[in-house]
Amino acid sequence: MLQNKLSFNQTAVSLEVIGLPDYSNNEKSDQISIISSWKLSIIDKPLIEGNFDHLSLIMTAFYSYTDYLINNQAGIYESKLIDIKAENSFTHIVLLKSSKPDVEPLTLKIGNSILSDIVNCFEQFNSSNKVRKVNINFSRTNQRKNYFDLTKKGKLFGVIMPPIISLFSLFIASSTLIYFYNMEEDKKNKALINTEIMRNSMKSIKTVL
Numbered sequence: 001m002l003q004n005k006l007s008f009n010q011t012a013v014s015l016e017v018i019g020l021p022d023y024s025n026n027e028k029s030d031q032i033s034i035i036s037s038w039k040l041s042i043i044d045k046p047l048i049e050g051n052f053d054h055l056s057l058i059m060t061a062f063y064s065y066t067d068y069l070i071n072n073q074a075g076i077y078e079s080k081l082i083d084i085k086a087e088n089s090f091t092h093i094v095l096l097k098s099s100k101p102d103v104e105p106l107t108l109k110i111g112n113s114i115l116s117d118i119v120n121c122f123e124q125f126n127s128s129n130k131v132r133k134v135n136i137n138f139s140r141t142n143q144r145k146n147y148f149d150l151t152k153k154g155k156l157f158g159v160i161m162p163p164i165i166s167l168f169s170l171f172i173a174s175s176t177l178i179y180f181y182n183m184e185e186d187k188k189n190k191a192l193i194n195t196e197i198m199r200n201s202m203k204s205i206k207t208v209l
Contacts, residue, residue: 004032006131008124012043013117015125017055019132033132040118045108048096052134057081059122060136065092066119 008015015038022033038055040048057079065077065084075086083095092115094108126133
């Protein structure tokens with residue numbers, strides 16, 4: 001039987017879900033209630049894939065971790081399948097641990113924009129009426145819409161923006177100092193030129209006298 005595929009995309013990230021409809025519940029042929037596999041593609045990163053249970057754990061991890069950041073809590077989440085922690089204000093380290101004993105863990109470094117794109121893909125997926133909803137073990141699930149609305153990322157950007165504002169402020173301050181420095185240099189140069197002109201004028205007067 002041919003399986004259905006649904007894709008959810010956000011800038012640099014794509015989530016593909018593969019599965020079948022539940023015909024016993026009179027579902028339409030283009031729906032997916034029996035998820036057999038999924039793939040999370042991130043530009044310039046290895047492909048992440050797994051089964052339905054893995055997807056639930058991955059989504060719980062990203063929702064919980066981002067919630068920690070938004071609420072100014074410790075930026076670290078740990079579980080048997082995935083660990084996420086903040087390296088700095090701009091970079092997050094994701095450690096994916098395979099359920100197979102002979103597979104080495106996969107480490108990814110992602111920026112704030114990729115983190116936002118991943119969560120948005122999960123939101124698109126869990127808001128779709130064509131696919132089975134994933135049960136997320138997340139204490140603030142009923143507030144997710146306030147955090148991850150597809151057109152309003154204010155709180156997440158609130159985490160991202162302070163470092164950018166600081167850098168911009170530093171740039172403005174540096175530019176101002178350079179401007180005043182150049183003004184002082186111009187004054188000094190003009191003073192030297194005027195002095196030289198005065199000296200030449202005095203020499204000319206002495207020569208005439």
